[in-house]
Amino acid sequence: MLEVRDLSIRFGGLQALSEVNLDVGEWEIVGLIGPNGAGKTTAFNCITGVYRPDRGRVVFKGQDVTRLPPHRRAALGFGRTFQNVGMVKTATALDNLLTAQHLKADYSALSGVFGTGTALSEERELVRRADAILELLDLREVRDLPISGLPYGLLKLLELGCALATDPELLFLDEPSSGMGPEEARELGKRLSVVRQEFGLTMLLIEHHVPLVTSLCDYVYVLNFGQVLVEGEPEFVRTHPQVVEAYLGTAS
Amino acid sequence: MNRLSGRAVAWVGLVVVILVVGLGGPNAAAHGTTAAVYALAALSINIILGYTGQLSLGHQGLVGTGALFAAYVTTAHGLPFQIALAIGGLTGGLAAVLVGFVALRISGLYLALITLVFGLTLEQSLFELTTFTGGGAGEAANRPSFLLPNDRYYYLCLVVVVVVCYLDSRLTRSKAGRAFKAIKEDERVAAAMGINVVGYKLLAFTLSGVVAGVAGALFAFATQQFVGSDFDFRLALVFVVMTVVGGAGSRAGVVAGAVLFAILHDFIAAFGPFKSFAGLFPTQTGANLLQFGPDLIGALLLLLTLAFNPGGLAQQMAPLVRWMTGGPFREPRRRPPAVVVEALEAAGIETDEPAGAET
Numbered sequence: 001m002l003e004v005r006d007l008s009i010r011f012g013g014l015q016a017l018s019e020v021n022l023d024v025g026e027w028e029i030v031g032l033i034g035p036n037g038a039g040k041t042t043a044f045n046c047i048t049g050v051y052r053p054d055r056g057r058v059v060f061k062g063q064d065v066t067r068l069p070p071h072r073r074a075a076l077g078f079g080r081t082f083q084n085v086g087m088v089k090t091a092t093a094l095d096n097l098l099t100a101q102h103l104k105a106d107y108s109a110l111s112g113v114f115g116t117g118t119a120l121s122e123e124r125e126l127v128r129r130a131d132a133i134l135e136l137l138d139l140r141e142v143r144d145l146p147i148s149g150l151p152y153g154l155l156k157l158l159e160l161g162c163a164l165a166t167d168p169e170l171l172f173l174d175e176p177s178s179g180m181g182p183e184e185a186r187e188l189g190k191r192l193s194v195v196r197q198e199f200g201l202t203m204l205l206i207e208h209h210v211p212l213v214t215s216l217c218d219y220v221y222v223l224n225f226g227q228v229l230v231e232g233e234p235e236f237v238r239t240h241p242q243v244v245e246a247y248l249g250t251a252s
Numbered sequence: 253m254n255r256l257s258g259r260a261v262a263w264v265g266l267v268v269v270i271l272v273v274g275l276g277g278p279n280a281a282a283h284g285t286t287a288a289v290y291a292l293a294a295l296s297i298n299i300i301l302g303y304t305g306q307l308s309l310g311h312q313g314l315v316g317t318g319a320l321f322a323a324y325v326t327t328a329h330g331l332p333f334q335i336a337l338a339i340g341g342l343t344g345g346l347a348a349v350l351v352g353f354v355a356l357r358i359s360g361l362y363l364a365l366i367t368l369v370f371g372l373t374l375e376q377s378l379f380e381l382t383t384f385t386g387g388g389a390g391e392a393a394n395r396p397s398f399l400l401p402n403d404r405y406y407y408l409c410l411v412v413v414v415v416v417c418y419l420d421s422r423l424t425r426s427k428a429g430r431a432f433k434a435i436k437e438d439e440r441v442a443a444a445m446g447i448n449v450v451g452y453k454l455l456a457f458t459l460s461g462v463v464a465g466v467a468g469a470l471f472a473f474a475t476q477q478f479v480g481s482d483f484d485f486r487l488a489l490v491f492v493v494m495t496v497v498g499g500a501g502s503r504a505g506v507v508a509g510a511v512l513f514a515i516l517h518d519f520i521a522a523f524g525p526f527k528s529f530a531g532l533f534p535t536q537t538g539a540n541l542l543q544f545g546p547d548l549i550g551a552l553l554l555l556l557t558l559a560f561n562p563g564g565l566a567q568q569m570a571p572l573v574r575w576m577t578g579g580p581f582r583e584p585r586r587r588p589p590a591v592v593v594e595a596l597e598a599a600g601i602e603t604d605e606p607a608g609a610e611t
Contacts, residue, residue, distance in 0.1 A: 049443075069443065070440070071443045071447055082441065088437050091430075091433060099445060103446035109426070113422055113428065141591045151592060166446055
């Protein structure tokens with residue numbers, strides 16, 4: 001579904017990514033792990049179009065999307081979350097879910113300004129879908145609260161809801177379990193499996209929480225210093241000496 | 253008196269006060285018209301500054317463009333008032349599209365600079381063209397006879413303000429309004445949600461330009477002429493300052509800010525205490541003080557707003573606005589929902605109201 005070939009990007013003197021190759025098949029959940037500063041989020045930003053890579057290609061369902069801006073990729077079926085929660089902080093949970101359904105709102109900007117019948121009935125439909133997502137994630141109670149006051153774990157969950165609201169085929173999750181305890185992370189793992197079933201999703205996720213990666217992922221790439229160090233099944237990767245070394249350093 | 257009727261009385265009172273201005277004679281109506289035009293300018297700035305988070309320092313150019321073309325088509329081509337008003341809006345929007353195409357790939361300080369240059373350029377070129385402006389005396393923009401009395405014209409301007417406010421409220425509750433807000437907070441997040449950031453910034457500029465153009469056209473017909481020098485950089489600053497002092501992002505706030513600045517503009521020089529204050533200074537300084545009084549006080553209000561009251565007048569007005577639109581006066585203290593309390597407790601944070609508190 002997603003093919004990344006020879007992805008390279010340089011920031012000044014830092015080669016942040018060099019010749020990264022990734023494949024994500026339909027229905028797979030693929031993990032992207034690696035020590036801090038390995039280039040995981042940079043890879044996400046290149047793949048989703050926030051950065052333009054110096055070299056390499058990103059192919060989604062046979063279409064080369066390397067030069068498309070992020071919103072065009074979203075229209076093709078990319079959905080993503082951000083490391084530090086990517087939502088509109090001054091808006092309510094419901095408004096965020098409505099904002100995220102931007103591409104689903106099937107009326108022109110001007111008919112929205114004039115409040116035409118189509119626009120109003122579309123808006124009702126968006127609210128209905130937003131409520132369904134809140135229901136699915138057990139977040140009904142925060143529906144009308146401004147999100148700025150919510151605890152971090154709920155924010156991450158709501159952000160997942162927003163990413164789902166964009167109706168993606170391929171979901172990029174940047175550390176979905178950050179700020180969660182082990183118990184909550186386990187909950188999240190279950191939720192992600194449910195969500196995958198419900199929405200027919202393929203996922204690529206950056207994650208530090210090892211049990212979550214091993215239980216959830218079909219395949220794992222380990223990034224270190226901007227290069228793919230090791231790839232394989234979660235169990236293989238977890239015990240691979242090079243991976244252990246990358247995380248813990250070499251015993252001298 | 254129950255709540256509903258109290259609210260009704262408040263609304264009636266507000267409407268009466270606004271309408272009475274028109275009955276206070278031609279001068280009062282003219283001041284009211286100025287306030288209405290200012291309100292439109294503030295609503296225009298609010299779309300890009302308050303909603304989308306972009307700064308324009310060239311809005312006098314857009315207002316002036318609307319004024320110029322409204323006057324031109326009326327006097328040179330004899331088009332009726334309604335058409336001239338529409339042309340004012342269209343040309344204002346068109347000018348905004350032009351500056352938008354150049355400016356929208358940048359933001360922040362550089363966008364402010366480009367719009368500033370754009371405004372100054374229009375001021376020095378288009379507004380001085382004798383083809384349009386009929387020489388130094390300016391282009392006439394005569395009102396049709398049925399709008400000739402100042403009070404009638406004032407009421408017309410009020411209607412326009414109400415219509416723009418209504419459309420603006422629809423805008424903020426539609427996908428375009430939400431897109432603007434997302435762009436204001438984080439362009440990357442907006443793009444990830446599928447929002448075409450550049451496209452929606454351009455839309456914000458265009459809508460803002462249309463409102464600015466209509467404001468300009470109404471201004472031209474208020475003074476019944478277009479004079480290029482009316483649309484100088486000082487005006488652009490006043491527009492931005494009154495929007496911020498009113499509370500960028502709040503419809504009621506920016507309208508209140510605009511009315512405040514219109515009053516300041518029209519009356520401060522005649523205000524007794526301010527006159528005596530200016531009298532304390534040497535003659536020339538005192539005269540300058542009176543002339544630039546509105547700017548001076550505007551700057552002072554801006555500083556006070558930024559330092560102590562970042563939400564602007566809207567911050568103070570919030571309870572009132574909430575009450576008048578059907579909500580409670582005081583913000584209800586809501587108990588955080590169980591799911592929030594649970595999450596906080598799991599994180600080891602005590603909530604305000606522990607379970608089983610004494611009743």
